[in-house]
Amino acid sequence: MNVYDIAIAGLEGSPATVLDEQRGRATLIVNVASRCGLTPQYDGLVALADRYGDRGFGVVGVPCNQFMGQEPGTPEEILEFCSTTYGVDFPLTEKVDVNGAERHPLYEALVPAADAEGHDGDIRWNFEKFLVAPDGSIVDRFGPKVEPLDQRVLSAIEAVLPDAQT
Template sequence: MAGIGDFSAKGLDGREVPLADFAGKVLLVVNTASKCGFTPQYEGLEALHRKLAPRGFAVLGFPCNQFGGQEPGDEAAIGAFCSTKYDVSFPMFSKVEVNGAGAHPLWRWLKGERPGVLGTEGIKWNFTKFLVNRQGEVVERFAPTAKPADLEGKVAALL
């Protein structure tokens, strides 16, 4: 059975990052965008990351431009936006596709592990979130409307 540690993804710097680097941590994997109505969730994601990182938690951000073209920038622009606007310190990765034939293998796996409403696998919009336990297993999927602060209890229960 696959786990999140079996995958890798490119960081914003273009370097391949084995997700095994996060072994033993509780993770919140999120598809992000800089020009979305949910973009202010970066603030909550960062607050959650800073508060719980010392206990073994990390947010992993995956920019995606598949929903309304809301992540048009390149990696440098994404990094600058996240840093200057939201002071993001959690790991951000290169832009990925989360749906369709070009979907990143990690996102194909996440969707298969925790389908959405009525068993649909497709990601419906930016800021869909997947909670992964310390064993690398997906335990829950959250809609874009789920506020990061509202997830703190579920994250803390896994720490």
């Protein structure tokens, strides 16, 4: 399964090519929310994108309102909040369901991957993270409370950066 082949639109209504545009890069895909206790993780996600962006790495945020209604805003409100509060400049997708009968195909592909504790299946909370290799394969999963700048995340990213593959 190549994650980059899955169609998902941008939050601002752009064509469903958000993932295709990441093709050939290592990508951290994160379900995000603006009103969550974990929302400050945006700082770490921005730092990751800045640190590794020129080495073939990107972050994609996937807004989801399934966890206690913590992402209730319109696309415009979400974009405004993320850019002004956290300086987010990485792509945000359309708001989707990550669990349940209406689960987006992206999450159908992601959730079989297990994290270091062996958890696979349903997304547990906002800010669950999936690392996708440049070839589109899922290489790691990190629970919601694992900070973006945690050494486990940094090491996993560094191992799959395109320049690490040469």
